[in-house]
Amino acid sequence: MKKYLCAIPLVLLLCFSLACQDKAARSELEKVKSLAQTEEQNKAVVRQFFEAIDAQDYARMNELLAADSVIHYSGPQEDFSTEAIMQVIRVYYQAFPDGIHKFEDVLAEGNKVVARILWEGTQKAEFQGIPATGTKVKYYQISISRVEDGKIKETWMVEDNLGMMSQLGMELKPIKAVKK
Amino acid sequence: MKKCLCAVPLILLICFSFACQDKAAMAELEKYRAQAKLEEQNKAQAKRYFEGLDSGDVEKALAIVDEVFMPGCITHSAGGDLQGIEQVKQYVKNVFLIWSDLHHPIEQIMATGDIVITRIIFKAKQTGEFMGIPATGKQVSVPVIYIYRFEDGKVKEGWLDWDSSLVMMMQLGMELKPTEAKK
Numbered sequence: 001m002k003k004y005l006c007a008i009p010l011v012l013l014l015c016f017s018l019a020c021q022d023k024a025a026r027s028e029l030e031k032v033k034s035l036a037q038t039e040e041q042n043k044a045v046v047r048q049f050f051e052a053i054d055a056q057d058y059a060r061m062n063e064l065l066a067a068d069s070v071i072h073y074s075g076p077q078e079d080f081s082t083e084a085i086m087q088v089i090r091v092y093y094q095a096f097p098d099g100i101h102k103f104e105d106v107l108a109e110g111n112k113v114v115a116r117i118l119w120e121g122t123q124k125a126e127f128q129g130i131p132a133t134g135t136k137v138k139y140y141q142i143s144i145s146r147v148e149d150g151k152i153k154e155t156w157m158v159e160d161n162l163g164m165m166s167q168l169g170m171e172l173k174p175i176k177a178v179k180k
Numbered sequence: 181m182k183k184c185l186c187a188v189p190l191i192l193l194i195c196f197s198f199a200c201q202d203k204a205a206m207a208e209l210e211k212y213r214a215q216a217k218l219e220e221q222n223k224a225q226a227k228r229y230f231e232g233l234d235s236g237d238v239e240k241a242l243a244i245v246d247e248v249f250m251p252g253c254i255t256h257s258a259g260g261d262l263q264g265i266e267q268v269k270q271y272v273k274n275v276f277l278i279w280s281d282l283h284h285p286i287e288q289i290m291a292t293g294d295i296v297i298t299r300i301i302f303k304a305k306q307t308g309e310f311m312g313i314p315a316t317g318k319q320v321s322v323p324v325i326y327i328y329r330f331e332d333g334k335v336k337e338g339w340l341d342w343d344s345s346l347v348m349m350m351q352l353g354m355e356l357k358p359t360e361a362k363k
Contacts, residue, residue: 008188011188011192012191015191015192022205022206025205025206025209026205028209029205029208029209029212032209032212039292072323073343074322074323074342074343074346075343075346075350104339105327105339107290107292107293107295107297107327108292109290109291109292109297110290112288112290114290114297114325114327116327116339116341130358139258140258140339140341141341142325142327142339142341144288144290144297144299144325156287156288156299156323156325158299158323158324158325158341158342158343159341159343160258160341160342160343160344161343161344161345161346162258162343162344162345162348163258165345165356166359169358169359170356170357170358170359171356171357171358171359172311172345172348172349172354172355172356172357173354173355173356173357174313174353174354174355175353175354175355
């Protein structure tokens with residue numbers, strides 16, 4: 001009889017330790033699920049930002065882009081502030097009023113969202129010294145955005161500018177040396 | 181005495197039911213952990229490709245391509261698609277013909293599901309002809325973003341994007357001019 005009574009505390013101890021282990025696992029699972037939810041929200045923020053650009057909705061763009069955000073392009077002098085990028089966007093959409101970002105892929109990991117985009121637009125007005133060609137251009141962009149509290153804080157953007165410019169009738173030539 | 185003994189089965193029943201509930205949760209967690217492990221493996225594979233290019237040894241780089249890419253892989257870029265591993269290897273051989281002092285520092289690397297994304301800086305010296313430009317000996321430094329989709333630990337499909345106009349305009353002495361009308 002006594003032997004069985006001694007076994008009971010042991011069994012209860014076992015059960016409690018199993019329950020505790022699972023508590024840790026359960027909280028880990030909660031963390032994972034919460035992160036997955038944040039990633040989906042962040043993807044929506046990035047999608048909506050590009051959609052706002054296409055709609056030329058500057059109020060919405062300002063809601064989704066942090067006031068102090070930075071956009072990095074490919075060159076060392078190519079870091080744009082929120083204000084500066086809005087201006088760039090204005091110039092682009094004046095020349096390409098039907099500009100549209102087509103999402104090929106939108107991915108997220110943690111607070112980063114990656115968007116592979118096909119941008120299309122028709123050149124209806126002068127752009128970077130090129131008179132309106134009426135050409136429909138399309139080129140690829142890949143952006144990486146860091147999203148915090150529902151706003152885009154930092155973006156790294158690469159885009160096939162050469163592809164776009166050659167569609168507008170430009171090509172690369174060696175820089176001619178300036179004769180003194 | 182007997183009252184305490186009756187309580188024991190009840191306690192055991194409660195403990196078991198908790199264990200069963202958590203079994204479903206545990207299975208889900210195991211799935212996430214397995215996925216996280218796979219993502220780390222895929223990231224390591226993606227890194228190896230760039231390490232191969234940076235080794236300065238074309239044979240080593242080609243051997244690594246065999247380890248990282250699937251035979252039937254396809255890579256999309258503005259310059260065209262590379263279909264199959266032989267075209268990837270030809271591309272790597274061309275890289276070694278055009279560029280020296282290759283260095284691909286990885287600025288960012290992310291993984292989600294079967295996809296790995298890397299943003300690297302392509303740094304090299306132009307010692308061979310590139311897109312019609314004779315060797316300049318100039319250094320270039322330009323960001324490139326790669327998206328790789330993995331299957332069974334190897335790259336099945338990839339996309340890369342970069343601003344090639346910047347490489348050439350700012351760094352290799354070219355400028356954009358209107359295409360001359362052909363007479």
